[in-house]
Amino acid sequence: MDNLLVLAFSAFILENIILSQFLGICPFIGVSTKRSSALGMGVAVTFVMLISSSVTWLLYKYVLEAFSITYMRTIVFILVIASLVQMVEIFLKKVSPTLYKALGIYLPLITTNCGVLGVAILNISKEYNFIQMIVYTTFIGLGFLFVIYIFSMLREKLDFSPVPKAFKGAPIALVIAAILAIIFSRFGGII
Amino acid sequence: MNKGLVSGLVLLSLGLLCGILLSVVNHFTAPKIKEVEDAIKYEALSGFYTLADYDISEVEGTGDFGTIFILNAKGTEDIQAIVYTVRAQGYSDSQKVEMLIAVNSDLSVENYQVVSHSETTGFGADIVDNDFNVLKIDDLSGFDAVAGVTKTSNAIKACFTLVSERIAADLGGGLSE
Amino acid sequence: MNKKDNFVKGLIKENPLFVSLLGMCPSLAVTTSLENAIGMTLGVFFVLVLSNLIISLIMNNKKLAELVKPVRIPVYIVVIATLVTIVEMVMHAYLPSLYFSLGVFIPLIVVNCIILGRAEAFASENKPVDSLIDGAGMALGYGAAIMLISIFREFLGKGTLTIWGDLQINLAFIFNFLKIEPIAMFVQPVGAFLTFGLILAAITAISNNYQNKLAKEVKNNG
Numbered sequence: 167m168d169n170l171l172v173l174a175f176s177a178f179i180l181e182n183i184i185l186s187q188f189l190g191i192c193p194f195i196g197v198s199t200k201r202s203s204a205l206g207m208g209v210a211v212t213f214v215m216l217i218s219s220s221v222t223w224l225l226y227k228y229v230l231e232a233f234s235i236t237y238m239r240t241i242v243f244i245l246v247i248a249s250l251v252q253m254v255e256i257f258l259k260k261v262s263p264t265l266y267k268a269l270g271i272y273l274p275l276i277t278t279n280c281g282v283l284g285v286a287i288l289n290i291s292k293e294y295n296f297i298q299m300i301v302y303t304t305f306i307g308l309g310f311l312f313v314i315y316i317f318s319m320l321r322e323k324l325d326f327s328p329v330p331k332a333f334k335g336a337p338i339a340l341v342i343a344a345i346l347a348i349i350f351s352r353f354g355g356i357i
Numbered sequence: 358m359n360k361g362l363v364s365g366l367v368l369l370s371l372g373l374l375c376g377i378l379l380s381v382v383n384h385f386t387a388p389k390i391k392e393v394e395d396a397i398k399y400e401a402l403s404g405f406y407t408l409a410d411y412d413i414s415e416v417e418g419t420g421d422f423g424t425i426f427i428l429n430a431k432g433t434e435d436i437q438a439i440v441y442t443v444r445a446q447g448y449s450d451s452q453k454v455e456m457l458i459a460v461n462s463d464l465s466v467e468n469y470q471v472v473s474h475s476e477t478t479g480f481g482a483d484i485v486d487n488d489f490n491v492l493k494i495d496d497l498s499g500f501d502a503v504a505g506v507t508k509t510s511n512a513i514k515a516c517f518t519l520v521s522e523r524i525a526a527d528l529g530g531g532l533s534e
Numbered sequence: 535m536n537k538k539d540n541f542v543k544g545l546i547k548e549n550p551l552f553v554s555l556l557g558m559c560p561s562l563a564v565t566t567s568l569e570n571a572i573g574m575t576l577g578v579f580f581v582l583v584l585s586n587l588i589i590s591l592i593m594n595n596k597k598l599a600e601l602v603k604p605v606r607i608p609v610y611i612v613v614i615a616t617l618v619t620i621v622e623m624v625m626h627a628y629l630p631s632l633y634f635s636l637g638v639f640i641p642l643i644v645v646n647c648i649i650l651g652r653a654e655a656f657a658s659e660n661k662p663v664d665s666l667i668d669g670a671g672m673a674l675g676y677g678a679a680i681m682l683i684s685i686f687r688e689f690l691g692k693g694t695l696t697i698w699g700d701l702q703i704n705l706a707f708i709f710n711f712l713k714i715e716p717i718a719m720f721v722q723p724v725g726a727f728l729t730f731g732l733i734l735a736a737i738t739a740i741s742n743n744y745q746n747k748l749a750k751e752v753k754n755n756g
Contacts, residue, residue, distance in 0.1 A: 188559050188563035189642075191558040191559045191562060192555075192559070195555070195558065237619060237623060238619075239619075239641070240615045240618055240619050240622070241612060241616060241619065244615050244644050244645070245612070280559050280642045280645040283641070283642060283644065283645050284638055284642055287638050287642075291637075291638065330735075331738075331739075331742065332735045332738040332739035332742060333735045333738075334738075336731075336734055337734040337735035337738060338731070338735075340728070340734065341728060341732070343727040344724050347723045347724045347727055351722065351723065
């Protein structure tokens with residue numbers, strides 16, 4: 167239990183997917199200009215990450231490893247993620263139109279979000295068992311949500327600030343991300 | 358023909374083609390990758406033996422023993438050598454002296470190495486590279502202790518003794534159960 | 535567009551990283567040393583050039599193109615993923631230290647937007663030779679960009695520049711001369727964001743300046 171807590175905490179803060187592993191930077195810079203869209207993106211990513219990591223983990227353990235064709239990992243994973251995203255989209259459209267309305271536009275973007283494939287591969291290479299995998303993936307996803315939400319609040323304020331011309335847009339966003347990264351890395355002392 | 362079916366077939370055949378291509382590449386790279394992985398896993402051992410000549414298996418030891426590596430001649434069941442990770446109490450209370458001891462099947466000691474210790478710096482540090490004059494594992498009479506570092510030397514001697522007590526049984530196949 | 539322009543556009547005018555902001559994740563993660571950046575460039579170069587070539591070969595054949603059209607994107611992804619896996623296996627076998635320091639970012643070349651982007655935007659509509667040149671230009675443009683970032687980060691963070699293995703330029707004397715220590719922060723995540731942000735700002739400033747100049751010239755002449 168203790169180990170799982172440590173795992174959850176480090177996935178959430180220390181190994182934060184954006185600020186220390188640099189995965190999913192594109193949506194981080196691209197979709198974080200408004201609070202609502204950041205929230206939608208964060209929830210959608212967490213959701214897809216959890217489903218796709220579970221599926222790819224099971225596939226890897228019971229199909230790829232069983233037939234010793236682990237070298238097909240990358241191809242299988244990316245195809246699984248792409249088709250899962252499609253299915254989730256269709257499913258949401260049918261079952262919960264309101265949720266679809268909120269998350270729908272972010273789903274197609276997720277296929278090429280390196281965070282989802284990245285976490286699926288990390289779960290394999292870190293040799294987690296199923297429970298550890300679920301905990302790790304959930305908190306990595308929540309970490310993404312947390313950081314992208316904080317970041318969007320900062321960027322909303324930024325609209326009213328006199329930013330030097332050359333820094334407008336991505337450059338200032340990256341500098342702010344650097345400051346956030348300093349803050350997050352300082353939590354290392356807790357463990 | 359149905360459009361969806363055609364698309365499916367296209368993807369499937371492409372997938373198969375790529376799979377075959379990858380398995381060909383894998384065929385060439387896999388042995389090399391295994392070598393690389395082994396080299397990392399058995400980094401400590403690679404100083405003792407040429408790893409490519411052996412099949413290596415691992416047994417997790419109990420008590421004062423850590424991982425025990427068994428080196429078989431390539432493709433056979435003949436035990437050529439056993440490398441023990443073994444610990445004993447030294448000067449420092451907090452951390453035991455840990456060492457690797459490699460013994461050949463004829464009981465000659467191939468090599469040994471102190472892996473970790475937290476003995477007093479200046480004294481303890483000397484022990485890492487010291488030659489303790491142990492040539493046969495069943496004959497520790499020539500053991501050269503390092504003067505002034507009695508406790509650490511004793512710990513190292515204890516490590517050798519622990520190994521000597523079980524080596525005969527292990528070589529006779531005692532580890533394979 | 536002639537062949538030279540096609541090659542050069544990827545380096546500066548349409549630089550995938552600094553101008554289009556594509557492929558940011560690896561550019562932040564693997565730029566802790568120049569060696570890693572060079573390794574990443576090799577991987578991206580191999581994948582991008584070959585994927586552009588293969589995809590344009592497929593799409594230039596009328597019959598094949600007809601078959602592939604409805605499942606275009608999955609086909610691209612499978613081709614790219616195969617190439618990436620080949621890179622991964624070869625690197626694991628022959629360049630193990632590089633393989634371990636690049637880690638998860640080798641398989642992640644698959645989702646690097648540059649490669650899929652070029653396949654969709656260029657290779658599917660152009661001749662194989664042109665696609666090959668486009669791929670080479672884009673890959674080198676990307677490589678030059680991440681090498682630039684890594685030079686800043688490794689120099690400021692460690693005071694060295696590692697080119698390959700033991701081939702290393704030690705620039706610590708500059709820090710000694712100035713009586714300061716290398717700033718370790720630059721090889722940590724913080725440094726990645728900061729360096730990239732500042733370089734991006736500098737590039738924006740330079741190009742703004744250049745455009746202003748052009749505008750003025752037009753005004754004066756007109």
